[in-house]
Amino acid sequence: MTVQSAFQEEAKRIDEVLRSIRKQLREIGPRYTGNDFTEQMLEIQREQREQRLTVAEREPYFGRIDFQEEAQPAPKPLYIGKAGVAHEQSNEVLVVDWRAPVASLFYAFSGGEAPVVYESPDGDVEGTVHLKRNLMVRGGILERVVDSYVRGQEDESVTDEFLLYRLGENKDNKLRDIVSTIQQEQDRIIRTEKNKAVFIQGVAGSGKTTVALHRLAYLLYRYAGNIRADRMVIFAPNRMFLDYISGVLPELGVGDIMQTTFADWSLEQLRQAVRLDEAYDPMNYWFEQPRTRDELLASTGRIKGSLAFKAIVDAKLALTEAALIPEEPFEPMAGWRVTPAMIAEWLATDDGSEPFMKRRDRLVSRLKRWLESEWKARRQTDGKLKAKLNAKLNAYAKKIPSPTAAQLYGALLGEPAAKELLPAKSCAATIKLLKGKLVWPEDLAPLVYIHVRLNGFDGSPYDHVVIDEAQDYSPFQLEALKQCQRQPSMTVLGDLQQGIHGYAGIHSWTELTALFPEADTGYYELDRSYRSTMEIIDFANRVLGGMGDGVKPAVPVFRSGEAVDVVRMGSDEQRLHDVVQTVRDWQQSGHYRTIAVLGRNIRSCEAIARALADAGIEAALVQSKQEAYGGGLTVVPAYLAKGLEFDAVLVADADDGSFGGNDAKLLYVACTRALHKLKLLYCGELTSLISEPAAVV
Numbered sequence: 257m258t259v260q261s262a263f264q265e266e267a268k269r270i271d272e273v274l275r276s277i278r279k280q281l282r283e284i285g286p287r288y289t290g291n292d293f294t295e296q297m298l299e300i301q302r303e304q305r306e307q308r309l310t311v312a313e314r315e316p317y318f319g320r321i322d323f324q325e326e327a328q329p330a331p332k333p334l335y336i337g338k339a340g341v342a343h344e345q346s347n348e349v350l351v352v353d354w355r356a357p358v359a360s361l362f363y364a365f366s367g368g369e370a371p372v373v374y375e376s377p378d379g380d381v382e383g384t385v386h387l388k389r390n391l392m393v394r395g396g397i398l399e400r401v402v403d404s405y406v407r408g409q410e411d412e413s414v415t416d417e418f419l420l421y422r423l424g425e426n427k428d429n430k431l432r433d434i435v436s437t438i439q440q441e442q443d444r445i446i447r448t449e450k451n452k453a454v455f456i457q458g459v460a461g462s463g464k465t466t467v468a469l470h471r472l473a474y475l476l477y478r479y480a481g482n483i484r485a486d487r488m489v490i491f492a493p494n495r496m497f498l499d500y501i502s503g504v505l506p507e508l509g510v511g512d513i514m515q516t517t518f519a520d521w522s523l524e525q526l527r528q529a530v531r532l533d534e535a536y537d538p539m540n541y542w543f544e545q546p547r548t549r550d551e552l553l554a555s556t557g558r559i560k561g562s563l564a565f566k567a568i569v570d571a572k573l574a575l576t577e578a579a580l581i582p583e584e585p586f587e588p589m590a591g592w593r594v595t596p597a598m599i600a601e602w603l604a605t606d607d608g609s610e611p612f613m614k615r616r617d618r619l620v621s622r623l624k625r626w627l628e629s630e631w632k633a634r635r636q637t638d639g640k641l642k643a644k645l646n647a648k649l650n651a652y653a654k655k656i657p658s659p660t661a662a663q664l665y666g667a668l669l670g671e672p673a674a675k676e677l678l679p680a681k682s683c684a685a686t687i688k689l690l691k692g693k694l695v696w697p698e699d700l701a702p703l704v705y706i707h708v709r710l711n712g713f714d715g716s717p718y719d720h721v722v723i724d725e726a727q728d729y730s731p732f733q734l735e736a737l738k739q740c741q742r743q744p745s746m747t748v749l750g751d752l753q754q755g756i757h758g759y760a761g762i763h764s765w766t767e768l769t770a771l772f773p774e775a776d777t778g779y780y781e782l783d784r785s786y787r788s789t790m791e792i793i794d795f796a797n798r799v800l801g802g803m804g805d806g807v808k809p810a811v812p813v814f815r816s817g818e819a820v821d822v823v824r825m826g827s828d829e830q831r832l833h834d835v836v837q838t839v840r841d842w843q844q845s846g847h848y849r850t851i852a853v854l855g856r857n858i859r860s861c862e863a864i865a866r867a868l869a870d871a872g873i874e875a876a877l878v879q880s881k882q883e884a885y886g887g888g889l890t891v892v893p894a895y896l897a898k899g900l901e902f903d904a905v906l907v908a909d910a911d912d913g914s915f916g917g918n919d920a921k922l923l924y925v926a927c928t929r930a931l932h933k934l935k936l937l938y939c940g941e942l943t944s945l946i947s948e949p950a951a952v953v
């Protein structure tokens with residue numbers, strides 16, 4: 257078949273499918289707004305169907321795979337799209353949902369005539385693939401048809417032409433879905449079973465965030481009825497990042513998933529009983545200037561996030577639990593007596609995993625009931641006596657501890673065990689803050705952990721938890737989150753090579769994987785980077801290369817672009833002048849939709865933003881509390897750009913004063929934000945992290 261006739265064949269089919277979709281949309285009819293419960297339920301289903309059909313109307317499908325099941329006489333074409341569609345009358349499947357088992361063939365197939373297998377609910381299905389075709393449909397119009405595999409043709413491997421086409425496009429201010437080009441290694445992770453803690457170590461731009469979001473959509477489809485979107489949660493590093501990723505799930509037909517930061521979530525759980533101390537922003541402190549490895553390792557954030565610190569917290573909680581049983585009996589009147597042994601027995605009959613405060617409340621109710629029954633058994637009637645007995649009960653109940661998380665944490669920090677781990681100065685400072693109901697980010701994990709142990713989790717246990725940028729999490733944070741699930745079902749993703757928050761986060765994945773039983777844990781690595789050109793990835797790999805053993809270089813997809821420029825400036829003034837000129841040139845070229853100027857710290861970025869403003873160039877200066885990312889031209893400290901991407905990136909201060917020998921990860925993060933164009937400027941000495949003189953012009 258010629259390319260032209262293939263195009264015509266597909267264009268005809270698209271028209272037919274679109275006709276069916278539009279007919280079905282028309283037939284859905286007017287909205288129901290009445291009070292009948294059954295009708296309301298049906299209306300929810302109609303609404304969901306309408307949403308699916310609306311997505312399908314924009315782009316009914318993006319792929320076709322011709323699969324011949326074993327024992328079948330001929331191959332059958334299967335069209336894969338974001339939402340499954342059946343014919344309105346015959347019920348024939350017109351489009352297969354990308355999450356359906358058979359669709360995995362489209363993603364997993366890598367060429368060759370050998371039989372392939374996919375897992376269906378009824379068992380493995382074997383067969384052969386005859387055609388793999390990508391189709392690009394925009395606004396209902398077929399624009400491109402690319403065959404990546406045709407059985408019997410000489411080149412039997414699947415080509416990446418369609419992927420390269422997608423990667424070459426410019427980006428706007430929102431991350432996009434990748435359903436049409438999910439790669440085999442990504443698909444494997446997306447389709448991993450639910451009840452596991454899945455860890456993904458992936459190089460910059462390997463699609464970790466994207467994969468995690470697609471995995472949520474997959475789990476909701478695969479385990480429909482068993483899990484719910486409103487019992488899933490995504491943890492991201494900051495609110496701006498949440499805004500950046502906010503478009504992906506709706507595009508995949510998924511709503512209602514909570515998306516939050518660990519800080520916001522913890523403060524919510526703590527019912528806003530404390531606030532973050534605005535006077536201390538750890539990022540401003542740690543990124544103000546280069547820091548040594550020893551400084552990072554000795555940071556109080558690392559200690560408070562450690563399992564050793566959690567052990568102290570657990571010991572304190574155990575003592576609090578033991579104190580639920582008072583030393584004295586409850587004896588409101590001579591001969592009316594409940595002994596500590598009886599109380600211990602009452603408590604022991606409770607479910608041991610019940611939060612302390614619930615057990616305490618239950619105990620007090622039990623004592624009340626006991627008093628009532630004694631009252632009746634002894635046929636008492638004197639109202640004054642009753643009031644006296646109740647007062648005694650209240651006084652006794654007061655002796656049973658009921659601390660808040662902040663009180664218990666503050667008490668713990670005053671004890672020798674805490675001071676053995678933490679500097680006494682730090683303990684005293686935290687206690688002082690707590691008195692003013694203030695905390696630092698590093699205190700949130702212990703506090704929320706204690707709170708949940710004391711009071712229970714506020715809400716239904718989570719069906720699935722996603723943690724993005726997990727290299728910045730501590731073991732204690734994960735322990736706090738584990739408490740909010742009945743069984744581990746998590747997707748935990750990150751990149752140790754981007755672990756720039758070494759003062760709080762992990763230094764090896766085993767710090768987190770060890771928290772789960774091996775049988776419930778999956779670990780995957782993603783090495784291919786889809787974001788940047790080969791030139792940018794090679795350059796970024798060299799920045800990391802200086803870190804020595806254990807570095808896994810990113811493997812680029814074969815997408816070539818311009819060389820990376822490293823340019824020396826004679827003075828700081830000249831440097832700012834060049835920033836303005838470069839930005840102006842890039843904007844005028846019309847090649848880039850998103851441009852970022854990155855600086856080492858907020859001071860450097862403020863100077864750049866001023867220089868741009870003086871030149872009449874509008875730019876958004878991003879600070880740590882930024883809520884949204886608007887695209888266009890952005891000036892942002894490198895540490896806040898993590899997770900984002902831009903068509904063109906200018907690193908404005910690549911000198912050795914800004915990026916010291918210990919800052920390879922930070923510079924790597926900065927360089928890997930660029931899709932198509934990367935330029936670095938420096939004054940004086942170039943940072944030693946860029947060792948390759950050939951790269952310097």
Ligand SMILES: Nc1ncnc2c1ncn2[C@@H]1O[C@H](COP(=O)(O)OP(=O)(O)OP(=O)(O)O)[C@@H](O)[C@H]1O
Pocket residue numbers: 419422423432433434437438439442458459460461462463464465466467751754786787898899900901928
């Ligand atoms: N299979 C794919 N097809 C097309 N684009 C892809 C694919 N995988 C990833 N990408 C693109 O690569 C870019 C990087 O993806 P993403 O941000 O999810 O990566 P990441 O691993 O989380 O990156 P980082 O760690 O640097 O933040 C995005 O533009 C995404 O759309």
